[in-house]
Amino acid sequence: MNASSRRRLLIERDIGPTLWRASGRPRPAPRIIRDRWPRAERTRQMPEFPSANVVITGASSGIGQAIAETLARPGAMLVLAARNADALNAIAARCRDAGAQVTVIPTDVTDAAAVQNLAQQARVFAGTIDMWVSNAGVGAVGRFHEVPIRAHEQVVRTNLLGHMNDAHAVLPIFLDQRFGTFVNVISVGGFCAAPYAAAYSASKFGLRGFSEALRGELSGHPHIHICDVYPSFVDTPGISHGANYTGHRLSAPPPLLDARRVAAAIVNLLAHPKDTVMIGSTAWGGRLVHMLAPAMTARIMNRILTRYFATADAAATTDGNLFAPAADEGHIDGGLRSRPRSRGKRQTLAVLTVFMALGLTAFFRRISHASTSTRTPDSDASRETSAEDE
Numbered sequence: 001m002n003a004s005s006r007r008r009l010l011i012e013r014d015i016g017p018t019l020w021r022a023s024g025r026p027r028p029a030p031r032i033i034r035d036r037w038p039r040a041e042r043t044r045q046m047p048e049f050p051s052a053n054v055v056i057t058g059a060s061s062g063i064g065q066a067i068a069e070t071l072a073r074p075g076a077m078l079v080l081a082a083r084n085a086d087a088l089n090a091i092a093a094r095c096r097d098a099g100a101q102v103t104v105i106p107t108d109v110t111d112a113a114a115v116q117n118l119a120q121q122a123r124v125f126a127g128t129i130d131m132w133v134s135n136a137g138v139g140a141v142g143r144f145h146e147v148p149i150r151a152h153e154q155v156v157r158t159n160l161l162g163h164m165n166d167a168h169a170v171l172p173i174f175l176d177q178r179f180g181t182f183v184n185v186i187s188v189g190g191f192c193a194a195p196y197a198a199a200y201s202a203s204k205f206g207l208r209g210f211s212e213a214l215r216g217e218l219s220g221h222p223h224i225h226i227c228d229v230y231p232s233f234v235d236t237p238g239i240s241h242g243a244n245y246t247g248h249r250l251s252a253p254p255p256l257l258d259a260r261r262v263a264a265a266i267v268n269l270l271a272h273p274k275d276t277v278m279i280g281s282t283a284w285g286g287r288l289v290h291m292l293a294p295a296m297t298a299r300i301m302n303r304i305l306t307r308y309f310a311t312a313d314a315a316a317t318t319d320g321n322l323f324a325p326a327a328d329e330g331h332i333d334g335g336l337r338s339r340p341r342s343r344g345k346r347q348t349l350a351v352l353t354v355f356m357a358l359g360l361t362a363f364f365r366r367i368s369h370a371s372t373s374t375r376t377p378d379s380d381a382s383r384e385t386s387a388e389d390e
Helices: 003-015 031-035 039-045 062-071 085-097 112-126 149-177 198-217 259-268 281-292 294-311 341-373 377-389
Strands: 018-022 025-029 053-057 077-081 101-104 131-134 180-185 224-231 276-279
Touching (some): 053 112, 062 077, 062 085, 077 112, 112 149, 149 180, 180 259, 198 224, 224 259
Parallel strands (some): 077 101, 180 224, 224 276
16 A cells, blocks of 8 residues: 555544454444455454554564564564564564564664664665554663662663654654654553662653653644553563662562553554553552652552562572663563462552552642641731631
């Protein structure tokens, strides 16, 4: 499909939704999905989403790998980027087996020139770019003053500047072709600061602000979309790959999301772009609690993490994948979802309930304090004078 036809169909997407099937249920879909299939085939071969031209950074494991494998189908053209070329090639082989055309471009997103090259090669390969998923991310866990400053710098370079490099490379292409969707994979850390991960929190808060500013700049381009995705804790190799300066084994609280669920939500943005996508009850609860009582939330998180590290198994200090890619081949799952789902949900619901109660308490205390502080000495004196006159 040439660029002019794709632009026409994308315009029809925004003004003429039809019905399609996703996961066995009817849902609204863009016209572009319908037009790619002959009328006689629509009822029995309707795809879940359009075959598209997509660039994925951080595609060597976890969410990035899940996105690639979800999109892989005949007609799809995928550009996979990350530092680990061996892992990318293994994932590309699986996507090709599913019928997609795939090219692998090893890229370090902290290198702006390399990302520019990625964008240009992707355009040559696919002709147009429907979606760019900015998914690269790293983490460093430990008390702020005990983590080497170069580790903090690398986290910010990857999680914030790397995403800015992605956007800087692809936006001229979107503007030239007059359409495109840029997806920032952020996390609930974009709303809730995490003690023991100060640089990670700073990068995610900064990334949320960057996206909001970018949306404002592009508000005059109705077919160019900046979408933020905020999953809660996800079961990926990211925790085992990350830098650990705590001296203890790292884990994540249940319930952990399946990375494939996050991938499905991101792929859905091809048909239904949204500014903000929250995934998981923890993400919604964390956002609400932080809005009501940010300082109290951070203190509670600090107590929980401090107690966890006091009893966790010992582990060697490591830079993880901060400065070099992980040596193992890519995997979607991190192997942390070991507890029964129902128990995990009950535990999380209990924690969220406590957080919400504390948040509401702090909120009403703040209102009460504000109303008390608005009473001036003059008003108090006038009330005393009127009482004496009576």
